[in-house]
Each structure stands twice: as structure tokens, then as C-alpha cells.
Amino acid sequence: MDELDREILSILRRDARTPYTEIADEVGTSEGTVRNRVEQLIEDGVIERFTIATRTGNVKSMIEVGVDVDVDTAAVTDRIAEWQAVDFVWQVSGEEDIVVVVDAADTGAVNDLITRAREMDEVVSTKTRLILDERVG
Numbered sequence: 001m002d003e004l005d006r007e008i009l010s011i012l013r014r015d016a017r018t019p020y021t022e023i024a025d026e027v028g029t030s031e032g033t034v035r036n037r038v039e040q041l042i043e044d045g046v047i048e049r050f051t052i053a054t055r056t057g058n059v060k061s062m063i064e065v066g067v068d069v070d071v072d073t074a075a076v077t078d079r080i081a082e083w084q085a086v087d088f089v090w091q092v093s094g095e096e097d098i099v100v101v102v103d104a105a106d107t108g109a110v111n112d113l114i115t116r117a118r119e120m121d122e123v124v125s126t127k128t129r130l131i132l133d134e135r136v137g
Contacts, residue, residue, distance in 0.1 A: 001046060004029065008037055009047070016050040058103050059130065060087075061110050064096035065117055066125035073097050076122050083116065085109060096127060 007027045011018050020034040027034070041047045067076055073091050080100055081089045088101040100117070104110045110128070117126050 001041075004033075005037055005041060005046075008034060009041070012038075012047075012050075058105055059107055059110055060101070060103050060134065061131055062129045063100040063102065063110075063114055063117060064127040064129070065098040065100060065123055066095070067097045067122045068124055071122040076120065079120075080117070083113065085113065096125070101131075 004027060008023055011023050011026060020031045020038070024031045024034045038047065065076075065080075067073055077089045077091055077098055080086060080098070085102045085104045086100055087103050088099075090099045090101075091097065092099050100113070102110060102113055104113065110130075114126055114128055117123050
């Protein structure tokens with residue numbers, strides 16, 4: 001991945017629907033080059049998916065989850081990723097092992113997800129943070 005790829009990715013992170021012609025103008029290359037670069041980034045697994053960010057008026061939060069030392073963290077993240085209202089599930093380093101980003105209808109729905117996580121045998125702790133504001137970088 002070179003600087004041109006990074007510039008293309010930066011534009012797509014802000015708005016994944018940006019037309020290739022507009023990206024080409026911004027980075028100073030042809031539309032065909034942008035299309036080929038994006039296709040290659042997808043093929044290489046650099047771009048995993050195109051998604052949307054929403055402003056639903058919902059409550060967004062991060063639920064940090066700690067699991068037992070002998071637990072298959074990937075299996076736990078796979079199960080949590082299937083839950084309704086879950087946007088992202090990250091395996092992370094630090095005090096906690098997993099971070100779950102949720103977009104729930106209200107605080108009651110967030111609390112239901114926290115309870116659901118705590119009811120998992122592998123989970124030893126949770127810590128929740130409400131997301132007050134969000135910016136796309």
C-alpha cells in the first residue's frame with residue numbers, strides 16, 4: 001500500500017459513496033486508476049466492507065468485556081457480533097479483551113446487552129461508556 005492508496009482510503013472513510021471520478025480529481029489521477037486501486041484493496045483484504053454511519057437518535061455506547069484467560073476470545077466475539085444493535089466487535093489489548101460498539105434504541109436496550117454479555121460463562125467483567133459525540137476521521 002502506497003501513499004495514493006492511503007489518500008483513496010481516507011476519502012472513502014469519510015464517504016464510501018464518493019464517485020471514483022471525484023476521488024480521481026482530488027488525488028490527481030485517473031478514474032480508472034482509482035477503480036483499479038479500490039478493486040486491488042478489496043482483493044488484498046485491506047477494504048473489508050463498505051458501510052454506513054447513521055445518526056439515528058439512538059444511544060451509542062462501547063461495552064468493554066473481560067473474559068477468562070483460557071477463553072477463545074474469537075469465538076466470543078463471533079457470538080456477540082450476531083447480536084441486534086451491535087455495530088462493531090473488536091478484540092483489543094489492555095485491561096479488557098473485547099470492545100463492543102452498539103447503536104441501541106435507548107439506555108434500556110444498552111443495559112439488556114450488558115446483561116446478556118454478563119450472562120455469558122466466559123465473561124468476567126464489563127465496563128460501559130456512552131458515546132457522547134462522534135466524528136469520522
